[in-house]
Amino acid sequence: MATEAKTALGKVVKMKCPHCGKGHLFANENAFSFSKLGQVKSECTECGTSFNPEPGFYFGAAYVSWGLTVAMWVAILVALKTLNALGVLEFGFLTHPKTFLITGIVFTVLLFPVLFKLSRSIWATSFIK
Ligand SMILES: [Zn+2]
Numbered sequence: 535m536a537t538e539a540k541t542a543l544g545k546v547v548k549m550k551c552p553h554c555g556k557g558h559l560f561a562n563e564n565a566f567s568f569s570k571l572g573q574v575k576s577e578c579t580e581c582g583t584s585f586n587p588e589p590g591f592y593f594g595a596a597y598v599s600w601g602l603t604v605a606m607w608v609a610i611l612v613a614l615k616t617l618n619a620l621g622v623l624e625f626g627f628l629t630h631p632k633t634f635l636i637t638g639i640v641f642t643v644l645l646f647p648v649l650f651k652l653s654r655s656i657w658a659t660s661f662i663k
Contacts, residue, residue: 599653
């Protein structure tokens with residue numbers, strides 16, 4: 535039995551059907567499996583809502599992905615500055631740019647599958663009713 539997400543935020547985070555909140559949006563539910571990574575099901579298995587209302591529907595999710603990635607880099611910068619203020623790590627944006635770049639690149643590579651799927655889930659939940 536499929537679990538149900540009732541709020542828009544719950545549907546986005548759990549990657550559920552934007553209409554009923556029960557069916558899963560993606561063909562492969564594991565975010566870290568690269569098999570069928572971004573493949574969205576053609577329709578909801580629970581209510582039949584089409585997840586592909588028009589050709590190229592998910593191209594716009596690239597903008598959402600860009601926004602999520604920028605937000606992640608800003609969060610990394612804030613985290614590094616906080617660690618610096620706490621005395622845990624010596625960090626300054628201009629004095630230690632490699633620390634920021636390496637940390638950002640590592641997080642970008644590690645979280646790419648999650649951000650990719652999350653951006654499509656946000657896009658679908660925003661436009662499929
Ligand atoms: Zn549904």
